Amino acid sequence: MTDHVHLNLFTMASVEHVSPGSWTYPGDRSPEYTDTAYWTEVARTAERGGFEAVFFADVRGIYDVYGDDREAAIERAVQTPANDPQLVVPAMAAVTDELGFAVTRSTTYTHPYQLAREFSTLDHLTDGRIAINVVTSYLASAAENLGLDERMEKTERYDRADEFLDVCYALWEDSWTDDAVERDREAGRYTDPKQVTPIDHEGEHFSVPGPHGCEPSPQRTPVVYQAGSSDRGREFAAANAEAVFASQPTEEGVREYMTDVRSRAAAYGRDPDSLRFFIGVVPIVGETRELASAKHAEYARHVDVEATLALLSGFLDMDLSELDPDQKVEHIETDAIQGTMNAFTRSQPDREWTVREVAEFCGLGTTSPTIVGTPEHVADELAYWHEEVGVDGFNVKEVVRPDSLADFVDLVVPELRERGLVPPADADSPGDTLRERLLGEGSPRLRADHPARESSD
Numbered sequence: 001m002t003d004h005v006h007l008n009l010f011t012m013a014s015v016e017h018v019s020p021g022s023w024t025y026p027g028d029r030s031p032e033y034t035d036t037a038y039w040t041e042v043a044r045t046a047e048r049g050g051f052e053a054v055f056f057a058d059v060r061g062i063y064d065v066y067g068d069d070r071e072a073a074i075e076r077a078v079q080t081p082a083n084d085p086q087l088v089v090p091a092m093a094a095v096t097d098e099l100g101f102a103v104t105r106s107t108t109y110t111h112p113y114q115l116a117r118e119f120s121t122l123d124h125l126t127d128g129r130i131a132i133n134v135v136t137s138y139l140a141s142a143a144e145n146l147g148l149d150e151r152m153e154k155t156e157r158y159d160r161a162d163e164f165l166d167v168c169y170a171l172w173e174d175s176w177t178d179d180a181v182e183r184d185r186e187a188g189r190y191t192d193p194k195q196v197t198p199i200d201h202e203g204e205h206f207s208v209p210g211p212h213g214c215e216p217s218p219q220r221t222p223v224v225y226q227a228g229s230s231d232r233g234r235e236f237a238a239a240n241a242e243a244v245f246a247s248q249p250t251e252e253g254v255r256e257y258m259t260d261v262r263s264r265a266a267a268y269g270r271d272p273d274s275l276r277f278f279i280g281v282v283p284i285v286g287e288t289r290e291l292a293s294a295k296h297a298e299y300a301r302h303v304d305v306e307a308t309l310a311l312l313s314g315f316l317d318m319d320l321s322e323l324d325p326d327q328k329v330e331h332i333e334t335d336a337i338q339g340t341m342n343a344f345t346r347s348q349p350d351r352e353w354t355v356r357e358v359a360e361f362c363g364l365g366t367t368s369p370t371i372v373g374t375p376e377h378v379a380d381e382l383a384y385w386h387e388e389v390g391v392d393g394f395n396v397k398e399v400v401r402p403d404s405l406a407d408f409v410d411l412v413v414p415e416l417r418e419r420g421l422v423p424p425a426d427a428d429s430p431g432d433t434l435r436e437r438l439l440g441e442g443s444p445r446l447r448a449d450h451p452a453r454e455s456s457d
C-alpha cells in the first residue's frame with residue numbers, strides 16, 4: 001500500500017458516463033464534452049486538486065441489449081454519443097504539467113502495431129504521462145461495426161489480448177535501444193540502424209515483423225491499467241497490470257479481489273505489493289450533512305431509471321426489460337462484464353438484489369459506493385478504504401459535470417491534504433512521469449520484474 005492515496009478522475013468523452021440522466025440536472029455541462037475548452041478546464045481543476053490522472057472510459061458499439069433495441073440508448077445518451085478520448089488528451093496535457101491520462105483501448109478491434117504507434121506518440125506528447133486501460137470490449141454491436149459477424153467469446157478475446165500486448169511490449173521495449181537515436185548533424189545520421197531491430201512476431205492472431213516506427217518515448221510502455229474480474233480477466237490483470245480497477249462494491253469483495261490478483265501476480269514472478277489497486281467512489285459532498293443529503297436527493301431525482309437499465313443490460317449482456325422489476329437477479333457467467341454481475345450476486349452472499357434495487361443503486365455511478373456527507377465524512381471513508389482495507393487509490397466518479405469534480409477538489413482535497421493523505425500542492429514529485437508518481441520509484445520504465453521486461457532483458 002502506498003503512503004498517500006492516488007486520485008483519478010473517472011470520466012468519459014461523452015454526455016453520460018455512469019450516472020444516467022444526470023445531464024438533465026440544471027447546470028450540468030456534460031453536453032460541452034465536444035468542446036476543447038471543457039476538457040482543458042477539467043484538466044486544470046484535476047491538477048489543482050492533486051489528481052494523478054484523468055481516466056477515460058471508452059466503449060465501442062451502442063447499448064442495444066435492453067429491449068433488443070438501440071432506441072433507449074440513443075434517446076437517453078447512454079454512453080452515446082461519445083468521442084474518441086485519446087484525441088482529447090494532447091489538449092489537456094498542454095495546459096498541465098503533472099496530470100496523467102489513462103485511456104481505455106480495446107485489443108479486440110485494433111491492431112497492435114497501430115496502437116503501439118498511437119501510445120508512443122501520446123507518451124512523447126505528454127512527456128511520459130500516459131497510461132492505457134486495456135479492455136477487450138463487451139458489446140456485440142461493436143463487433144458488427146468493426147468487421148466481425150459476432151462478438152468473440154471472452155476467452156478468445158483475452159487470448160488475443162495476451163498476444164496483442166506481447167507484440168506491443170516487443171515494439172515498445174525491445175525494438176529500439178536507448179542509444180539508437182544519435183541526432184548527429186555533422187554525420188547526417190539521425191539513428192544508428194544497427195540499434196533498431198525487428199521483432200519478428202509470428203503468432204495466432206498477428207504477424208508483425210517490426211521494427212517499431214517511433215523512437216523510444218519517456219516511459220516506453222505506457223502505464224498498464226486493467227479491470228478484469230472474471231477468472232481469465234484476473235489472470236490477465238495479474239500478468240500485465242500495474243494498476244488494477246477493483247469494481248466490487250463491498251469491502252469483502254475488494255479484499256478478496258486484491259488478495260487473489262496479488263497472489264496471481266506473484267506466480268508471474270512479480271512483487272505483488274507493486275500492483276496498485278483502485279476502487280471507484282461516488283462522493284456527494286456538502287459543507288454540512290444536510291446540504292450533502294439535499295444534494296444527494298436532488299441528484300437521485302434526476303436518475304434516469306430506463307437509461308440505467310439500458311446501460312446495465314449492456315454491461316451484463318442480459319435484457320433487463322424482460323424481467324419483472326421485483327424479480328431477483330440470478331447469477332450468470334456473462335460474456336460481457338463479469339464484475340458487474342458479481343457485484344450483485346457474489347459479493348454479499350446474504351443479500352439478494354431485485355432488478356429495481358439494482359437499477360436504483362446503479363443510477364449514481366453504477367456499482368461503486370456512494371459517499372454522501374461533509375468533507376470530513378468523505379475523507380474518513382476514503383481513509384478507511386485506504387488504511388484499513390488497503391486500497392491504493394480512488395477512481396472518483398462524477399454525477400454532475402463538472403460540479404462533482406469541483407466539489408471534490410474544493411471541499412474534500414483540502415481535508416485529505418490536512419490529513420497527509422494527498423501530498424501538498426508544492427510537494428516534490430518522485431519523478432516526471434506517470435509511472436514514477438504511481439509507483440513512487442525513480443524509474444519511468446516498467447519494473448524489472450514485469451513479464452514484459454523479463455522477456456526483453
Ligand SMILES: Cc1cc2nc3c(=O)[nH]c(=O)nc-3n(C[C@H](O)[C@H](O)[C@H](O)COP(=O)(O)O)c2cc1C
Pocket residue numbers: 056057058059060104106134135136137138226227228229230231232233234245246247336337338339340
Ligand atoms: C470498473 C470497470 C471499468 C471498465 N471500463 C471499461 C471501459 O471503459 N470500456 C470497455 O470496453 N470495458 C470496460 N470494462 C470492461 C473490462 O475491462 C473487461 O474487458 C470486461 O469486464 C470483461 O472482462 P471480465 O469479465 O474479466 O471483467 C470495465 C470493467 C470494469 C469492472
